[in-house]
Amino acid sequence: MTVRFGLLGAGRIGKVHAKAVTANPLARLVAVADAFEKAATDLAGQYGAEVRSIDAIEKADDIDAVVICTPTDTHADLIERFARAGKAIFCEKPIDLDVERVKACLKVVDAEGATLMVGFNRRFDPHFQAVKQAIDEDRIGEVEMVTIVSRDPGAPPVDYIKRSGGIFRDMTIHDFDMARYLLGEEIDTVTAQASVLVDEAIGTAGDYDSASVMLSTASGKHATISNSRRATYGYDQRIEVHGSEGAVAAENQRPVSIEIANGSGYTRPPLHDFFMTRYTEAYAREICAFVDCVESKSAATPSGADGLVALALAEAALKSVKEGRAVKVSEITGALADKSVFQGR
Amino acid sequence: MTVRFGLLGAGRIGKVHAKAVTANPLARLVAVADAFEKAATDLAGQYGAEVRSIDAIEKADDIDAVVICTPTDTHADLIERFARAGKAIFCEKPIDLDVERVKACLKVVDAEGATLMVGFNRRFDPHFQAVKQAIDEDRIGEVEMVTIVSRDPGAPPVDYIKRSGGIFRDMTIHDFDMARYLLGEEIDTVTAQASVLVDEAIGTAGDYDSASVMLSTASGKHATISNSRRATYGYDQRIEVHGSEGAVAAENQRPVSIEIANGSGYTRPPLHDFFMTRYTEAYAREICAFVDCVESKSAATPSGADGLVALALAEAALKSVKEGRAVKVSEITGALADKSVFQGR
Amino acid sequence: MTVRFGLLGAGRIGKVHAKAVTANPLARLVAVADAFEKAATDLAGQYGAEVRSIDAIEKADDIDAVVICTPTDTHADLIERFARAGKAIFCEKPIDLDVERVKACLKVVDAEGATLMVGFNRRFDPHFQAVKQAIDEDRIGEVEMVTIVSRDPGAPPVDYIKRSGGIFRDMTIHDFDMARYLLGEEIDTVTAQASVLVDEAIGTAGDYDSASVMLSTASGKHATISNSRRATYGYDQRIEVHGSEGAVAAENQRPVSIEIANGSGYTRPPLHDFFMTRYTEAYAREICAFVDCVESKSAATPSGADGLVALALAEAALKSVKEGRAVKVSEITGALADKSVFQGR
Amino acid sequence: MTVRFGLLGAGRIGKVHAKAVTANPLARLVAVADAFEKAATDLAGQYGAEVRSIDAIEKADDIDAVVICTPTDTHADLIERFARAGKAIFCEKPIDLDVERVKACLKVVDAEGATLMVGFNRRFDPHFQAVKQAIDEDRIGEVEMVTIVSRDPGAPPVDYIKRSGGIFRDMTIHDFDMARYLLGEEIDTVTAQASVLVDEAIGTAGDYDSASVMLSTASGKHATISNSRRATYGYDQRIEVHGSEGAVAAENQRPVSIEIANGSGYTRPPLHDFFMTRYTEAYAREICAFVDCVESKSAATPSGADGLVALALAEAALKSVKEGRAVKVSEITGALADKSVFQGR
Structure with missing residues (x-):
């Protein structure tokens, strides 16, 4: 078909x-x-x-x-x-x-x-998929701590910022989804801090451009996320998972992997400078996965519930920044999410 | 058009x-x-x-x-x-x-x-192109020494070996072309040694599976090539150019770039295991370059003369192994090649 | 003298x-x-x-x-x-x-x-000193985010844990000092989460073995710290500083830097497995610095005040975990520290 | 004692x-x-x-x-x-x-x-020792090809060159010894090419500053050596051994291992710029090994015979350059060396 x-x-x-x-x-x-x-x-x-x-x-x-x-x-x-x-x-x-x-x-x-x-789309990046596979094949034991660094090469226009829902809903939301995906357990509390270091206009628009987030699960697993709207060295996208038996990390990606050496040292080129070149393969694999779901009439993942939970985590992060405290995800999601969220995975 | x-x-x-x-x-x-x-x-x-x-x-x-x-x-x-x-x-x-x-x-x-x-096709590999570009942009000064390591994941069937023209004409020929391309000066003498370490049947068929080659130009530039028909760690394709002001190297390529750490150390996956996955992008760029030539009616490169010279270098290498001496390329090419070989570059 | x-x-x-x-x-x-x-x-x-x-x-x-x-x-x-x-x-x-x-x-x-x-002693590690120097030479612009990963190869005996003052005062205290040192601005608030994932006996003794910490300064700079009492791959000690113009990172250290490649991939040895081999050079440089201070009768650094502030940050982290909220450092230090803390730097 | x-x-x-x-x-x-x-x-x-x-x-x-x-x-x-x-x-x-x-x-x-x-002293470098250990522990199978890159940060004064015995006896001699040490089989033939690319005065003094060498053993194993009296990026000392089951490589060493990232890319510092800082640990371990020999009255290694063979390889390389042919080591050593050379290993 x-x-x-x-x-x-x-x-x-x-x-x-x-x-x-x-x-x-x-x-x-x-x-x-x-x-x-x-x-x-x-x-x-x-x-x-x-x-x-x-x-x-x-x-x-x-x-x-x-x-x-x-x-x-x-x-x-x-x-x-x-x-x-x-x-x-x-x-x-x-x-x-x-x-x-x-x-x-x-x-x-x-x-x-x-x-x-x-x-x-990041769930379909070959490098992140290989991280997930290493976990699933039990090569690092029980997952304990997920560390995500996610920085954009540069801040988007303030116009975009205004429509974006803010850094947590627009940018961190990918990292929230990835943290959940890799932790293998629902997130229980969110603690976040955020500030304006890159562009004052972003602050004037009511948003932040620099954020740190800590997540914890009921069993005590941790995830940390570090976000910035600026990275002179390119699109910085790293994921690392520390487990009871080892760790696995996905390295940054660059368009070409050469190294030039001279009296100033050894220099490799900057990273990809755009999400579309960084995630080219992820976009292609994502649609393939969707086609497979439709063809085989199997459940789609990431599901709508995955989208809802990621959004709730963004909401919780914002609340945490504003109130200076750890926020329970259940304060946001209420009774709905806990039932079936992981069923599509 | x-x-x-x-x-x-x-x-x-x-x-x-x-x-x-x-x-x-x-x-x-x-x-x-x-x-x-x-x-x-x-x-x-x-x-x-x-x-x-x-x-x-x-x-x-x-x-x-x-x-x-x-x-x-x-x-x-x-x-x-x-x-x-x-x-x-x-x-x-x-x-x-x-x-x-x-x-x-x-x-x-x-x-x-x-x-x-x-x-x-290797001239169109993005990583090797970046090496060439670094030379052309004068980032390493005058080229002095080119070092090529080129090893296949495994030996081809002996049937293939028999039709192949031998390791120098079949496998090293790519490295000969790359050495010429990067040295920016015609090769003057070829010295080679070769042996059978991987598969005795290859020796029986009159060929070698392990080879080392030294090339020199009239002005005294060097290139060395190391070939093997076996590499348990994947398709090993490295190029390094040392110049008067610095050096540039293209690293090996692997399908995914993750690293798993545990008590045994830090492990990255093996390299690509097949030339078609390693050089996917090179094949695409090669045809694009040809289309551009045809469209713009400009000279095609690598040209037929490039093909001829690479073959002559293979011939010289074989002669060097058999006679235990440095072989002048002019012994093979005669008077033809020196005229116009570089015009297509 | x-x-x-x-x-x-x-x-x-x-x-x-x-x-x-x-x-x-x-x-x-x-x-x-x-x-x-x-x-x-x-x-x-x-x-x-x-x-x-x-x-x-x-x-x-x-x-x-x-x-x-x-x-x-x-x-x-x-x-x-x-x-x-x-x-x-x-x-x-x-x-x-x-x-x-x-x-x-x-x-x-x-x-x-x-x-x-x-x-x-970590302030005297050559690699971390090179990180500090890169900041001081303005090679990464204004410091924005410090990321510290600090994991011990294995948990100490519970007897030690009991006398240690807990993970924040015993282990994280080094990272608190390093974060202050690299941020170049006093820390204003501490938020932490901690759990027991490695050894239940540590929990029974009233301590944690896994911790995440976020720090922020008055001007909105961030630091994050990730601690674990377990790392099968050795003594994991990484520091990274992201600034407005670039970033600088100190890589992990291992006793020998070789790489073995085979069908399983490319493997480098585990890291140092002990703080004394990891920080050998730091200990030597630290005493040299002290001798220089005594000889030249100049102010010693890290000073007693540095020790006090690091301890206060540990106290704040513990309070944050227990109360589920961001804790102001001034809640701990009171009026003393703010006067002269940075004078010895 | x-x-x-x-x-x-x-x-x-x-x-x-x-x-x-x-x-x-x-x-x-x-x-x-x-x-x-x-x-x-x-x-x-x-x-x-x-x-x-x-x-x-x-x-x-x-x-x-x-x-x-x-x-x-x-x-x-x-x-x-x-x-x-x-x-x-x-x-x-x-x-x-x-x-x-x-x-x-x-x-x-x-x-x-x-x-x-x-x-x-290089036999006592911890990194090269780890390479040897990987071979001895059979982690790469049968040794097939040794690749050595050895480049000095800069050319010595011509006065030194004149007394040095020439590049092969002065500089390559270390690489000859290392090739023998790692091949685990005596070298049978030497082929070399050499030129003057760095400093004409070196040529005037009758020496070369750039050299490539191929070695082969009776069983067909290969080694290649690439030497230059110039490397703007520091003291370039790499060794790589390719075997039937895998490969092992010792990476270059630098004083500090940090990486600075910005719009120009990711830069690590240059290598050590002096053999004494590069081989500090090797010198210390070498004397320890000698003390152990004297104390335990056991055979010393590298022995006098090791010194003789390395010198003979240098002589053979020089002869190869001058005569444009592969030179048998036995042409130089005569009947002496083959008896007991490896006994001290």
């Missing part, structure tokens, strides 16, 4: 997913929708797909699945519409910036029995 | 080139030929191309260029045919295992003014 | 300092005191020094300086005695496990105008 | 050995001799030894062993004198620059049954 795709949103990330869908022999890109006519036409033309409206895709018999790459504030509505339309759904993170809205959306997904996968 | 391609040979390497041609927006795969009907049909089908005979491709008006991936002993004939047919030619190395046959073939190419590029 | 030394305590660390004193051409080991006669006799004999009582050393005219390596609970008393006796004092950390006792002791030191240096 | 030492020659290397003797609890430095009175007096004074003439040391009853650090042209005579005087002898390499003179000297040593150890 070939999975027939509709793509909603032909922007930067839409193009990445269009390429991934096309490269997959089990998938076909049938239609593209975008509010900007030209963006849709160009992208559809490149891959031999049609331009259609979102309505048309919703009603189409020749579409099995959609990839949602539209602006964040449309995600929850579109998920609900396409869940009801019986399409499998891949949605870029986040589902919504508001925890209650996400809960409501997931109830619809659940009621419809829809397939929903959320775009935490 | 789109460059329209015919592909001759739908085997392992033919598939790689078919993918590279298709992925290039300036190129289109029009036709595939192969002695095995099914191989041609499958590959053509995958990329929407037609199956045609070599004759038909030769005469076709809708074909601008060919990629020759047929067995080695057909290369020189096909190059001559397609040079006369006015097609641009990309040919897998080597042009032929015999220096005189290559010379004759290149005379035809020259007489027809044909575009011929020879598949020394 | 030669600085004439009395050594108090001929145990493990006393031997290290005896060697360092003897190796310094500007210093001479005159006398050794220890409650165990044989320990004193052996050590004195090895270096041609005399055995004397602590009283005798206190009153001696031929002793300029003392090195205090006796049990922790004697440190504060001995510092006061030797401060009054006009000797320069090098004391192993900590001065005392109780903040108020340290304050009282430092008042005596201050009143007597005595020279007191506290043994935070 | 304490081994009582006389030191002949109080220059740069004499000082290193004086320190190593003194630091060894089983050894004592009794006397120092030097043609320059002041050099002898200063060094003797520093370590509480006496100044004596070479004659006096030869006849002394309170001297068990000598360390010969005088100029090269005195080595063979002194070895013979002290062999006859019944002293154990540690002699800096080389025994002499002339193979016949060395043979004659070793006959005297042999006739007297004297203990003679030659100062190939």
